[in-house]
Amino acid sequence: MDVLSVSSLKGGVGKTTVALGLAxxxxxxxxxxxxxxxDPQTDLTTGLAVDPGSALTIADVLRNPSPDVVRQAIVSSAWTKDRALSVDVLVGSPRAIEFDAPAPRPRDLWKLDEALALIEDAYDIVIIDCPPSLNALTRNAWLASDEVLIVTEPSLFAVSAVGRAFKAMDELSEAQDVPVRALGVLVNRFRKQSIEHEFxxxxxxxxxxRQLIDVRLPERASLQQAQGSARPVHSWPSESGKKMAAQFDQVLDIFEDAVRGIAHQGHGHAERRAVSKADQHR
Ligand SMILES: Nc1ncnc2c1ncn2[C@@H]1O[C@H](COP(=O)(O)OP(=O)(O)OP(=O)(O)O)[C@@H](O)[C@H]1O
Ligand SMILES: [Mg+2]
Incomplete structure (x- = not known):
């Protein structure tokens, strides 16, 4: 099971859109x-037209990552209907904000990692949609991940947030004594004819x-239309939808190549989790 966080410390740059495109x-x-x-904003859950019903949510999982709670917090997305294959969702909740302490206890940083360890055999890929901030929720996501994808827009404030994200990843890695790996920086909403964007x-x-990913996601209405109809962009019937889909395929290739490289070096998620567990029992 390979785990990717989609992150940025700047809001509205396209994290949820990229998480959905990669899924x-x-x-x-x-x-x-x-x-x-x-993300306590729960845009991903909304974008997948998930009706949580009486299901538990990420907030319950972060409080108590037990097998029962984790199972009940995962539901099938609307994408899965009439298909053999599944895209499931660990349902979001505004109550996740209760677990977003700015200075969390170290053991509260590993709750999501503990939860994912329980379902290691059930999925090939896990994609985590992060909030645009650097508190306990984002750090839980990073520590549970094999790789972190930083999304940015080609604008001044978004670019400066990339630097802050890298610094925060280094600090977390040092504090927890585990690697926190950046898959790279992905530029979203790129307009070719914009001088500012080129700059x-x-x-x-x-x-x-070395970190800038050689894919520029353009600004396209097809993405918003697919999101609005709670459909995967790969099934959106337009030329623009097909082009977007091909670009998400390329980014997924980069992630899958990266985790295969890590697995060869023996520093994968399982090994890191073993380190964290060992630390807790020290
Ligand atoms: N490449 C794109 N083309 C067109 N619209 C886009 C693109 N990327 C994102 N959007 C739109 O921009 C808005 C913000 O995107 P999104 O919600 O994915 O950002 P976010 O980083 O997850 O925001 P937040 O920080 O609030 O979680 C959404 O309405 C989304 O549909
Ligand atoms: Mg979002």
Whole structure:
């Protein structure tokens, strides 16, 4: 089971959109996929037209990551209807905010990792949609992940937030004594004819030559339309939808190649989880 956080410390840059696009790519590829909505805004849960009903949510999981609670907090998304394959959702909740302490106890940072350890065999890919802030929720997501994808828009404030995200990842890695890996920086809402956008992208190339992902997601109505109808972009019947889908496929390729590389080096998620558990019992 490979786990990816989709993150940025700036709001509204497209984290939820990218998480949904990558889940759509994973579904098209036949991967058993779980989306985790750890953002108290619950946009991912809304975007998947999930009716939580009486189900438990991420807030219950963070309080008590037991097998029963985790099972009851996961539901099938509307994408899954009439398909053999599933995209499931660990349902979001505004109450997740109760677990977003700015200075959490170290053991409260590993709750999501503990929960995902219980369902390791049930999914191939887990994608976590993070809130645009750096408190306990984002740190739970990062520590539960094999890789963190930083999403940015080509604008001044979003680019400066990329630097803050890298710094925060290094600090968390050091504090917890485990690797927190960046898959890279993904530019969203790119407009080719915009001089400002070209300038910000060249700035990112200079600042993060190795981390900048060579895919620019353009601004496209097809993405919003697919979201509005709670459908995966891979099933959206337009040329623009197909092009967007192909770009999410490329980003998923990069993630799958990266985790295969990690597995070869023996520093994967399971190993890291073993480290965290060992720490807790010290
Ligand atoms: N490439 C794109 N083309 C068109 N619309 C987009 C694109 N990316 C994002 N959007 C739209 O921009 C808005 C913000 O995107 P989204 O909700 O994914 O951002 P976010 O980073 O998750 O925001 P938040 O920080 O509030 O969680 C949404 O309405 C979404 O549909
Ligand atoms: Mg969001």
């Amino acid at each position: 759509s790519a994973a579904l098209a590829r036949g991967r058993r996929t779980l989306l985790v909505d750890i 910000r992208v060249s700035e990112l190339e200079q600042l993060y030559p």
